[in-house]
Amino acid sequence: SQQGEEDPQALSIQEGENATMNCSYKTSINNLQWYRQNSGRGLVHLILIRSNEREKHSGRLRVTLDTSKKSSSLLITASRAADTASYFCATDAINNAGNMLTFGGGTRLMVKP
Amino acid sequence: DAGVTQSPTHLIKTRGQQVTLRCSPISGHKSVSWYQQVLGQGPQFIFQYYEKEERGRGNFPDRFSARQFPNYSSELNVNALLLGDSALYLCASTRGGYTGELFFGEGSRLTVL
Numbered sequence: 322s323q324q325g326e327e328d329p330q331a332l333s334i335q336e337g338e339n340a341t342m343n344c345s346y347k348t349s350i351n352n353l354q355w356y357r358q359n360s361g362r363g364l365v366h367l368i369l370i371r372s373n374e375r376e377k378h379s380g381r382l383r384v385t386l387d388t389s390k391k392s393s394s395l396l397i398t399a400s401r402a403a404d405t406a407s408y409f410c411a412t413d414a415i416n417n418a419g420n421m422l423t424f425g426g427g428t429r430l431m432v433k434p
Numbered sequence: 435d436a437g438v439t440q441s442p443t444h445l446i447k448t449r450g451q452q453v454t455l456r457c458s459p460i461s462g463h464k465s466v467s468w469y470q471q472v473l474g475q476g477p478q479f480i481f482q483y484y485e486k487e488e489r490g491r492g493n494f495p496d497r498f499s500a501r502q503f504p505n506y507s508s509e510l511n512v513n514a515l516l517l518g519d520s521a522l523y524l525c526a527s528t529r530g531g532y533t534g535e536l537f538f539g540e541g542s543r544l545t546v547l
Contacts, residue, residue, distance in 0.1 A: 352534075354535065354536075356538075361471075361473075361522060361541075361543075362540050362541065363438075363524060363538040363539050363540040363541055364477070364524065364526075364536075364538040365538070366535040366536065366537070369534065369535060409476050409477070411476075421467070421479045421482060421490045421492065422477075422479065422536065423479070424469075424476030424477045424478070425476050426475055426476050427475075427476050
């Protein structure tokens, strides 16, 4: 079973628009991470936000974390066609087993040129 | 530097057969994790190995086993294959045993007929 749920499941926007994806999770966490996956290939790490952080930026990415609501959002600004991919949130739960991340079901983003 | 490498990239098996998947971590990384990703879903944690010892095991049957070698490479074995084992199997490595950023390989796509 997966801890997180992402919303929306699919998102289609025009190039230049902003894309916002949301993630909800169920248990207390050490950190939350976002990954990107192109067409069923390997996942690429985008950003990690710790449980004591509320917002983090990396280039065109902005991540927020609200531990009281057990939710996070990923904002991609000024989107490009190359941003077309699936985006997954993943949580490192407190007292997890080893190096285990629990992934959500993902948001499939399509950016139209 | 080479990233995480996995082999084979694609394979087809029939029900009841056994499969071995291989993973070489990034040089200097001592931890390897395995994830299963069924089409349309997020990855699910199978195992983590650190310094050749099992550090975590996900909710998978005993048909799934793994090991890590002295050079930190790893094998995932699945016995008595079922149709439901068809998936992308992802290997990820990290330098230590903590849960920070995971570096993923491109995966091994297993189809069970």
